[in-house]
Amino acid sequence: METPIDDTFSKYLTDKGKGDVGEQGAYRTDAERELRRFHQWCLGQTADPANASPPESWEGVVDGDTVRFADLDTTVFSDYARYLSTSGYAAGTVLTYYAHIASWCGWSHAQGYIPRHYARESDAEDPLPENDGRRPGDQQSWEPIHRDLITQFVDRRVSEAFDTLGAIEVPQAKHGDPESEAWQAKQRARFEAYQRCREQALVYVIAYTGLRGSEFLSAPKEDREGRNGIRWRDVSFADSSVTVFRKSREWKEASLPEPVITPLRRYAEVLDVPESWPVFTTLHRPSLASHVTKGLTERGLDEDAIERIRGGTPDLVVAAEHDLPAPKPLTTEGARSIMDQLWNHEELIERRDEFDLTLDGDYLELHGGRRGVGEVLVRQFGYAAAARYLDNSEEQVRGAYQHIEAAERADMATEAFSQTDNRVNEH
Secondary structure: OEEEEEHHHHHHHHHHOOHHHHOOOOOHHHHHHHHHHHHHHHHHOOOOOOOOOOOOOOOOOOOOOOEEHHHHOOOHHHHHHHHOOOOOOOOHHHHHHHHHHHHHHHHHOOOOOOOOOHHHHHHHHHOOOOOOOOOHHOOOOOOOOHHHHHHHHHHHEEEEOOOOOHHHHOEEEEEEEEOOOOHHHHHHHHHHHHHHHHHHHHHHHHHHHOOOHHHHHHHOOOOOOEEEEEEEEEEEEEOOOOEEEEOOOOOEEEOOHHHHHHHHHHHHOOOOOOOOOOOEEEHHHHHHHHHHHHHHOOOHHHHHHHHHHHHHOOOOHHHHHHOOOOOOOOOOHHHHHHHHHHHOOOOHHHHHHHHOOOOOOOOOOOHHHHHHHHHHHHHHOOHHHHHHHHOOOOHHHHOOOOOHHHHHHHHHHHHHHHHHHHEEEEO
16 A cells, blocks of 8 residues: 555556557557556646646645555545546547556556555546447448548549649750759659648558558557558559558558559659658658758768759659658658548538538548448458458457447348238238
8 A cells, every 4th residue: 555656557567468469569658658647647747748737726646756555545536537527638538548547446456556446436437428338330430421522532632733743844954953943843743742642542541451550650659570661562563462560460461452552553653762662651851851861961972962952852852863761651640640631621621511421530530441441341241251351350340340230130130020010910
């Protein structure tokens, strides 16, 4: 009871991660962040870098700088649940954040640090938003209308970018001249087309492949080999496949359905990049500027020469033209930001309003695309086929899409009662 609570965090995170790949990497990072948030809150300090801080009157659970298990009780967890619930987070986020703390509390009880599982007592959970028992099928899942709207939007932007690129004429004598204004304009339009193609390819991969974000993008939170994004060498257009590092920690072939092939081919052709480059590169300007400057310096160029080459040409284009080493890959967080920007673009908002669309979340999420793929496959081909495509067990897929099976059973029961009732009426 006198043990400082933060002395147990590392042990808890280690125990929680043993033998379960799903609780390594990102899970561990998220759990540790929530434990630190709870600890700071107990000390009366600002608990959240996202500006969700305790009220000014909050002085913490203790007077000093050490929180011990003896300081915890049901009221502490009740107050913390109230703090999370009034911090401006969505209901699902509050429940997720609190679940990390409750899991640690349960572990602490099992380890003998506290006499009861305080966090799961009814008084402690009363301030939490209502848990409506959401089924897996109620989580965000891209529907056909979502898929159509977002793909049509990125398709149009790609078309417009290529129209702009094609309209810029460069005299033959100015081709490749970094000081030519016409050539610079052409290269900027080329970069714009690349950016739009990257968005389009990203949307189509999410919408049709069912890949996890960490399987084709860089996932810094995943501390495992292979979580650094797919490379062009991993893509086989001939076989309609891509080699990815699966959640099972194995390299496997994943399918690229026909709708994905054309956007991916077009994207590959905008810039002639080495096969070692990430399929989805970062477009972070400072990172690319540093990358290009370093690469050209290592080639023996001086500052004046580098400045002349870069000139008004985008750094990514310079890196491709001079066959520089691969730039950093796009991260899962970066991809979420792109999807947020696309879904909340004013033009797409107008289209959404036309259809009076609702969505669980503020934008089309990466995992929502994977769920949408699973939904289609389960309905069309059954659980076993969907499980193979999604690289999951059939048991996991049945659990995730149990609402479909429930609906099928309801239809079966309806038909059975209908036939029975008809026979009774005939007599």
